[in-house]
Amino acid sequence: MAGEEEAQLSPALARSDHISFLEGNTLYVWGGCRCVDGKETFFPSDEILLYDMESGVWSQRHMGGEVPPVLSQACGAYLQGVLYIFGGCVRNAYTNQMYCVDLSHGEYSWRKVTGTLGATPSPRIRHSCWVYRNRLIYFGGYGCKTVSQINNSKTFLLDETSWATIGSDVFQFWGWNNEVHMFEPASATWTKPQTQGQSPEPRSSHASATLGQKGYICGGLETQTIDIHCLDLTTWMWTKIDHHATHLPQGRTLHTLTAISDHKLFLFGGLSTNGKVLSDGWEFDTVTKEWRERDHVHKDKPRLWHSADNGRDGDVVVFGGSQTFIFLMDSVVALRSPTQSHCGDVLLFQTQPYSLSRLCEDCIGKHTFSVQEQVSWLPAKLQKTIGKRISYFMDNAQNVYVAT
Numbered sequence: 001m002a003g004e005e006e007a008q009l010s011p012a013l014a015r016s017d018h019i020s021f022l023e024g025n026t027l028y029v030w031g032g033c034r035c036v037d038g039k040e041t042f043f044p045s046d047e048i049l050l051y052d053m054e055s056g057v058w059s060q061r062h063m064g065g066e067v068p069p070v071l072s073q074a075c076g077a078y079l080q081g082v083l084y085i086f087g088g089c090v091r092n093a094y095t096n097q098m099y100c101v102d103l104s105h106g107e108y109s110w111r112k113v114t115g116t117l118g119a120t121p122s123p124r125i126r127h128s129c130w131v132y133r134n135r136l137i138y139f140g141g142y143g144c145k146t147v148s149q150i151n152n153s154k155t156f157l158l159d160e161t162s163w164a165t166i167g168s169d170v171f172q173f174w175g176w177n178n179e180v181h182m183f184e185p186a187s188a189t190w191t192k193p194q195t196q197g198q199s200p201e202p203r204s205s206h207a208s209a210t211l212g213q214k215g216y217i218c219g220g221l222e223t224q225t226i227d228i229h230c231l232d233l234t235t236w237m238w239t240k241i242d243h244h245a246t247h248l249p250q251g252r253t254l255h256t257l258t259a260i261s262d263h264k265l266f267l268f269g270g271l272s273t274n275g276k277v278l279s280d281g282w283e284f285d286t287v288t289k290e291w292r293e294r295d296h297v298h299k300d301k302p303r304l305w306h307s308a309d310n311g312r313d314g315d316v317v318v319f320g321g322s323q324t325f326i327f328l329m330d331s332v333v334a335l336r337s338p339t340q341s342h343c344g345d346v347l348l349f350q351t352q353p354y355s356l357s358r359l360c361e362d363c364i365g366k367h368t369f370s371v372q373e374q375v376s377w378l379p380a381k382l383q384k385t386i387g388k389r390i391s392y393f394m395d396n397a398q399n400v401y402v403a404t
Contacts, residue, residue, distance in 0.1 A: 013058070014344030015043060016322045019076030019085070020307035027051040027309065027317060027346070028103065030083065033072060034342045042070045048108065051319075051346065053311060054388035065109035068099040073125035077136050079185065080104075084113075084136060086183075087124045087143075094123035094143050098183070118190035121181040122149060126204035130215035132233045136183045137193075139217060139231075142204035144172040155179055157202040176202035180231065197238035200229040207257035209265055211286060216257065216265060218284075222273050223251040228284065241289055248291050249282045256308035258316045260351040263287045266294075266316050268349070269303035277302040277323055281349060298347050306343070313358055316349040365389030 018032030029049040033042045045068045050059045074088025081104030087096055098113040127141025142159075150156050150173060158175040178199050182191050206220025210233075218228040225248045228241045255270025255278070267282040279302040281294045298318075306321025323341040354362075364386050378386065 013049065014342040015320050016305040016342050017072055018043070018307060018320055019074070019083075020309055020319055021076070021078040021083070022053075022309040022311055022317060023078070023081075023103070025053045025312065027053060027311075027319065028078075028083070029307070029319060030076065030085075031071060031074070032320065042072060045070055045110075048103075052388065053317070054385065054392060056392035061108050063101060063108040063110055065101070066099070066112040067110045068097075068112075071095075075127050075129050075138065075141075077129040077131050079131050079134065079136065082185070084183075084185070086129070086136075086138065087121075087127060087141065089125050094125055096120050096123040096143075100185075113188065116183075116188045116190055119192065120190050121179065124177070124204075128206060128208035128217065130208060130210040130231075130233065132210055132213065132215070134184070134186065136185070137215060137233060138179075138181045138183070139208060139215070140176070140178055140200075140203050140206060140220070142174070142176050144174050146172060150175075154199065155202065176204055178202040180236070193236045195231065195236045195238055198229075198240045199238050200227070200240070205253035207255050207267065207270075209257040209259045211259045211265065212262065214286075216286075218257055218267065219252050219255055219270065221251060221253075224273070225249065226251050226267075230286070243289070243291065245290055247293065249280065249293075250278075252278060254304040256306060256318070258308045258310055260310065260314050260316060264351075266308075266349065266351060268308060268316065268318060269306060269321065271304045277304050279303065283351070294349075294351075296349055298349070301343075301345075301347060303343065311348070313354050314350075314352040316351060318347040318349065320344060361386060361389045362393075365393040 015032030015034050018029055020027060020029045029051065031043055031045065033040055046063045048061050048063055050061060068085055069090045071085065071088035071090060075086050077084045082100050082102050084098060084100045086098045099110055100113055101108060101110045121138065122143055122145050124141035124143030128139050130137040145156060156175050156177045158173055178201065180193055180195055182193055200217060201221060203220035206217050208215060208217045213232060213234050214230045215233055216228060216230045219226045221227065230239050230241065249267060251273045252270035256268050258266045260266045263286045265284045265286065267284065270278050272278055279299050281296050283292045283294050302323050303318065303321035307319050309317045311317040321343050323343060
């Protein structure tokens with residue numbers, strides 16, 4: 001993978017466990033946590049960061065309305081200009097509340113989603129979401145259920161090391177699930193599709209991606225090699241994908257999976273089953289069902305609990321995460337090292353050849369002093385684009401952070 005770029009963010013804004021998405025050339029980042037003097041602190045819910053992928057400049061926006069409580073380990077999904085936040089942990093209690101904010105008009109006003117139809121999923125953390133046909137389709141996670149809610153051992157794996165009584169004498173049991181729940185924003189309706197086929201084992205801290213009409217998940221289990229499953233989002237048929245190669249990614253959690261073409265996925269980083277933070281990158285071909293390890297220049301930047309999004313020209317845009325972690329795989333409590341090193345950089349992974357226009361823009365941006373006079377001859381619109389690329393390459397070691 002040639003041509004990777006990285007941009008440094010102020011260390012004060014480095015974070016893990018955040019939510020990000022790309023809209024055009026802007027990367028949005030919300031929430032997350034970091035360690036300050038050995039203490040874990042969470043970023044407020046009434047602010048969102050914007051990163052201009054062309055110029056490398058960060059800015060901050062204030063958010064109003066029905067602002068969500070400070071959340072950890074929630075699941076975010078972006079659909080038609082609206083960011084949806086579902087689940088997560090609030091003051092050591094799990095939630096199944098949903099909030100949304102319309103970012104398309106620049107008002108950034110939160111709204112709590114109430115008055116929904118259908119059965120809301122039970123409280124959970126570390127779950128995932130596929131966005132397909134204007135629907136949000138959630139999978140898995142770790143959370144609590146009452147005795148009456150645990151009616152199928154195949155969909156809920158009880159964590160026998162932890163159970164609690166919350167608020168009353170009703171027992172709440174903790175564990176992992178492999179449930180599929182669908183939310184339709186247009187009608188504010190929850191449904192639970194009846195899936196078929198071989199369902200994945202209950203899990204959390206896995207990675208997921210939507211590719212065409214299928215939702216993929218991988219990892220999140222204590223296995224030697226990573227597993228991968230796909231769910232047809234029209235027929236609700238599960239398929240476990242068998243591997244025949246000898247060289248496969250090792251098992252992991254807190255990694256990312258990103259769609260990079262109409263039949264390929266890119267896996268990066270995560271925490272191995274032996275506690276090592278990983279920096280390897282892998283490509284999975286959904287047609288040939290084969291994994292292929294990809295070389296890249298970020299081998300010295302191990303990451304877990306980062307975010308990854310599909311960017312321009314098939315780039316995978318990785319932001320934040322941590323380089324160190326201590327995690328008990330079979331406990332409710334995730335123990336973090338007091339010296340946990342959170343990251344605040346943006347890593348770009350090039351997954352396919354760039355277009356001629358992209359190559360020219362980057363070449364001019366890198367060698368602006370050699371072609372400064374010629375840049376002034378370009379049309380005004382193109383000058384603006386080139387100006388951003390010049391800014392990006394001039395500031396990629398110390399980007400500008402602008403609070404507004």
